[in-house]
Amino acid sequence: MSDMNKDLNRMDDALKHALQRQEVPDGFTGRVLARVAAGDSPRRPVSREPWLGFFTQPLVRWAALAAVAVAMVLGVKLYNDHRERVEGEAAKQRLMLALRVAGSKLQLAKAKVNEMNAGQSTNRQVKE
Amino acid sequence: MSKTGTRKIVTTLWLVLLLASPIFAGAQDVKIPADVEKLSAKAKETVEVTMDGPMLRWASKYLSADDPEEHKAAKLVANLKGIYVRSFEFDKEGAYTAAEVEALRSQFRAPGWSRVVGVRSEHDGDNVDVFFKIENDKMAGIVIIAAEAKELTFVDIEGPIEVEQLADLGGEFGIPKLDHKSLQKAQKGDRR
Numbered sequence: 001m002s003d004m005n006k007d008l009n010r011m012d013d014a015l016k017h018a019l020q021r022q023e024v025p026d027g028f029t030g031r032v033l034a035r036v037a038a039g040d041s042p043r044r045p046v047s048r049e050p051w052l053g054f055f056t057q058p059l060v061r062w063a064a065l066a067a068v069a070v071a072m073v074l075g076v077k078l079y080n081d082h083r084e085r086v087e088g089e090a091a092k093q094r095l096m097l098a099l100r101v102a103g104s105k106l107q108l109a110k111a112k113v114n115e116m117n118a119g120q121s122t123n124r125q126v127k128e
Numbered sequence: 129m130s131k132t133g134t135r136k137i138v139t140t141l142w143l144v145l146l147l148a149s150p151i152f153a154g155a156q157d158v159k160i161p162a163d164v165e166k167l168s169a170k171a172k173e174t175v176e177v178t179m180d181g182p183m184l185r186w187a188s189k190y191l192s193a194d195d196p197e198e199h200k201a202a203k204l205v206a207n208l209k210g211i212y213v214r215s216f217e218f219d220k221e222g223a224y225t226a227a228e229v230e231a232l233r234s235q236f237r238a239p240g241w242s243r244v245v246g247v248r249s250e251h252d253g254d255n256v257d258v259f260f261k262i263e264n265d266k267m268a269g270i271v272i273i274a275a276e277a278k279e280l281t282f283v284d285i286e287g288p289i290e291v292e293q294l295a296d297l298g299g300e301f302g303i304p305k306l307d308h309k310s311l312q313k314a315q316k317g318d319r320r
């Protein structure tokens with residue numbers, strides 16, 4: 001007989017031994033039924049991170065949700081304020097640019113008029 | 129159809145046409161001809177500012193009272209209804225035609241407008257026109273058209289404005305206070 005067959009037989013015996021019918025201890029059924037009737041459920045496994053267990057409490061959960069919501073609203077508001085300020089600054093720059101262009105062209109007109117007046121007075125002086 | 133009915137229809141049509149005309153167009157009375165708007169394609173640099181009343185009020189909220197120039201600007205724009213600027217700078221001369229400039233000028237030969245400055249310089253070819261809009265004996269707007277050899281500028285300011293104060297904002301001794309930074313910033317803002 002080969003070693004392999006020996007191993008298989010040994011496993012077979014072990015299985016038979018493990019699966020053989022055993023008598024229930026006295027009062028076992030009664031104890032199980034009593035616990036079911038009492039509503040006793042098996043204990044939940046304890047979380048590995050103890051701080052996560054803190055959030056299992058409803059009040060804390062709602063507080064956390066409210067904090068997240070407030071943070072989100074504040075974030076959106078801050079972002080909008082920032083964007084509005086940036087756009088406002090850009091609009092101000094455009095306004096200043098428009099006024100500077102207008103002002104410089106008014107000055108050009110003024111300079112041209114002064115130039116012409118000066119030219120005319122010079123001509124008058126030359127004629128005299 | 130009776131004569132009265134026909135007259136009513138004609139009157140209504142006239143009213144509709146009148147209300148649709150640029151004079152009653154609301155935000156901006158003065159129209160910039162399409163040919164002039166197209167000049168930006170040929171221009172080396174374009175300044176394009178379009179600000180109506182609400183936009184002006186919003187922008188002026190950001191003018192600082194501590195900065196003397198901005199403080200002056202805030203006082204200037206307080207009662208304005210709009211500012212519209214188109215300025216094109218070209219690489220070479222002859223980028224625009226006299227007809228295009230004339231199309232702009234012709235709008236201000238209408239009643240209510242008064243030409244206060246009209247300079248035609250044969251020496252350097254610079255032409256500058258300044259028109260005032262008069263309403264109830266008060267100044268209600270100003271239009272400046274400056275046609276220079278390599279530059280064409282059109283400015284329309286609607287509302288009462290102090291001309292001397294506006295000229296002050298143009299810079300010292302006629303040199304515009306225009307730096308590249310402010311121009312680029314403003315152009316970026318316009319694109320946005």
